[in-house]
Amino acid sequence: MKVLKILNVVGARPNFMKMAPIIEAIKRYPALIEQQLLHTGQHYDEKMSQSFFVDLGMPRPDIDLGVGSGSHAEQTAKIMVGFEAVCLREKPDLVIVVGDVNSTMACTITAKKLGIRVAHVEAGLRSRDMSMPEEINRLCTDVLCDYLFTTDYLADQNLVAEGIDRGKIFFVGNVMIDTLLKHKEMAAGLDLSQKLGVKPREYATLTLHRPANVDDPLILEGILEAIAQIGRDLPVIFPIHPRTRKMTQQFGLERYFNTGEKVKGLWTTEPLGYLEFLHLNMNARLVLTDSGGLQEETTVLGVPCITLRSNTERPITCKKGTNILAGNKKEDILRCAEQVLTTEIVSGQVPEKWDGKAAQRIVEALLQIHNGALR
Numbered sequence: 001m002k003v004l005k006i007l008n009v010v011g012a013r014p015n016f017m018k019m020a021p022i023i024e025a026i027k028r029y030p031a032l033i034e035q036q037l038l039h040t041g042q043h044y045d046e047k048m049s050q051s052f053f054v055d056l057g058m059p060r061p062d063i064d065l066g067v068g069s070g071s072h073a074e075q076t077a078k079i080m081v082g083f084e085a086v087c088l089r090e091k092p093d094l095v096i097v098v099g100d101v102n103s104t105m106a107c108t109i110t111a112k113k114l115g116i117r118v119a120h121v122e123a124g125l126r127s128r129d130m131s132m133p134e135e136i137n138r139l140c141t142d143v144l145c146d147y148l149f150t151t152d153y154l155a156d157q158n159l160v161a162e163g164i165d166r167g168k169i170f171f172v173g174n175v176m177i178d179t180l181l182k183h184k185e186m187a188a189g190l191d192l193s194q195k196l197g198v199k200p201r202e203y204a205t206l207t208l209h210r211p212a213n214v215d216d217p218l219i220l221e222g223i224l225e226a227i228a229q230i231g232r233d234l235p236v237i238f239p240i241h242p243r244t245r246k247m248t249q250q251f252g253l254e255r256y257f258n259t260g261e262k263v264k265g266l267w268t269t270e271p272l273g274y275l276e277f278l279h280l281n282m283n284a285r286l287v288l289t290d291s292g293g294l295q296e297e298t299t300v301l302g303v304p305c306i307t308l309r310s311n312t313e314r315p316i317t318c319k320k321g322t323n324i325l326a327g328n329k330k331e332d333i334l335r336c337a338e339q340v341l342t343t344e345i346v347s348g349q350v351p352e353k354w355d356g357k358a359a360q361r362i363v364e365a366l367l368q369i370h371n372g373a374l375r
């Protein structure tokens with residue numbers, strides 16, 4: 001069998017933990033697959049990028065496009081121009097993209113226009129909210145890709161309803177959970193009591209970075225008011241995304257931060273590494289977030305999650321897991337927090353195939369396809 005030449009693409013923080021297990025699984029077939037890793041440079045701060053490579057034991061990227069920040073059109077265009085040159089030079093048989101960030105869509109379009117096959121890992125998720133840039137990225141990516149690897153049966157249903165050939169869809173499970181299960185023990189062993197001064201189950205964590213939540217001063221202030229109020233009883237640790245830091249400075253909202261006694265209130269930290277953040281979340285009483293991945297991670301960890309959005313592309317986490325959609329209004333957030341904090345028992349199930357073996361299933365399917373056993 002001819003060696004399969006794969007070009008793996010990452011760009012932004014949530015891509016790294018999805019790609020890490022795929023790289024590992026591919027490494028098990030050195031005689032059959034040759035792989036390269038390309039980083040678009042969409043995320044570039046040490047704490048948004050490099051520290052994840054270290055924590056996850058990922059190889060350094062073979063190619064770094066170094067595109068950095070910009071408007072959507074600028075960033076997407078820069079990635080496409082850089083990626084086209086790489087594809088022409090390296091001539092991969094297959095490009096693998098993960099998730100729903102601008103890098104995912106930009107590299108898919110570029111590769112497909114050069115006639116290169118593309119596999120999308122985490123396909124079929126839909127929020128049905130076209131104001132989210134990620135929803136546009138998901139739709140464009142899925143309609144173009146040759147192989148669609150899904151995390152749950154709802155994603156399969158979405159793709160089929162959009163007219164995508166069932167033969168292209170592979171329900172393999174969740175690669176991000178592969179990474180979580182692999183690192184859970186290591187993360188549990190960390191001691192962050194000195195650094196953050198909180199005790200297990202006696203704090204909440206918060207992440208916030210969606211444009212819909214942080215780019216409007218009134219919405220952002222309402223969320224921070226709600227969180228500060230929760231913080232009066234339960235300290236909230238907030239590793240703050242660079243975008244959110246910038247907006248809170250711009251809107252003069254930093255007065256909500258670090259105001260209580262050391263053990264109360266809303267406490268910001270720099271963005272944390274993968275292991276430290278996993279440690280914090282697995283021991284939290286409650287997680288508040290507008291991230292996509294964290295909704296899935298809390299479902300597997302059995303930690304209550306309040307999502308500060310009115311929709312989710314990951315409804316399985318509400319159907320089966322520990323996730324509640326609160327929206328972004330102060331009263332709604334406070335009502336959901338009260339509901340969670342007055343309930344002792346956390347109930348939730350882990351979705352099917354979120355078992356640590358998704359990446360292996362993906363690589364086996366790709367080898368079968370390459371071998372001609374599958375289309």
Ligand code: UD1
Nearest residue numbers: 012013014042043044045048069070101102133134242243
């Ligand atoms: C991107 C993804 C989003 C994902 C998030 C995780 C898109 C459309 N959005 O959003 O889906 O949930 O990553 O973090 O792809 N910045 C820095 N340093 C960095 C990266 C960003 O300072 O390393 C700042 C810059 O001011 C930049 C802003 O954050 O303009 C936004 O960065 P960008 O990559 O455009 O989007 P994110 O909000 O990070």
